[in-house]
Amino acid sequence: MYGTGDETRMMNYLNSFPKIFIVLFLAVSIVVMPVRATIFAEDGSELTIGDLYDMVNTTHPANNTTPVTFFFDPECGPCIPVHEYLETYLTDHPDVSVMMVNLSSGPESEAMMRDLFIQHNRTIMNTPVIFFGPMGLEGTDEIINHFELVYHWYTDESCNCQPIKTSSLVPT
Secondary structure, three states, X not given: OXXXXXXXXXXXXXXXXXXXHHHHHHHHHHHOOOOOOEEEEOOOOEEOHHHHHHHHHHXXXXXXXXXXXXXXXXXXXXXXXXXHHHHHHHHHOOOOOOEEEEHHHOHHHHHHHHHHHHHOOOOOOOXXXXXXXXXXXXXXXXXXXXXXXXXXXXXXXXXXXXXXXXXXXXXX
């Protein structure tokens, strides 16, 4: 038989189990929280890869004077690979100019991002996100996979990047 001390320890353990479970559940939820990923236009509409292909191959931005602006938070898991990618890209391409804005640097950076989201008719703010004048890329894969193409479209520079192939637009 168990003594009273053993029963008390067992009851304390069983009583703390739900608390431990809740803390672990919240921690795992935060780590694996899904990230919204999208390509969006200034009017707030979301673009497909096909729309992006059509846009970069048929149009040029009317005004490309707004700096390309990347918003990140060093504590944001999805931001880390994008930040590393851009740092490497900018080192390898010193002629490319991107304003890197750390959202944890203060309220001015948050206000700057909020203003751009309002200009682009967005209702939800997620990081990482990068703005190219009349459009933006939100999410790790979208930024890494399309940055170079959209940057050169926006700045109207010749690009040695790989164009999006029409065949890749058809689901397999």
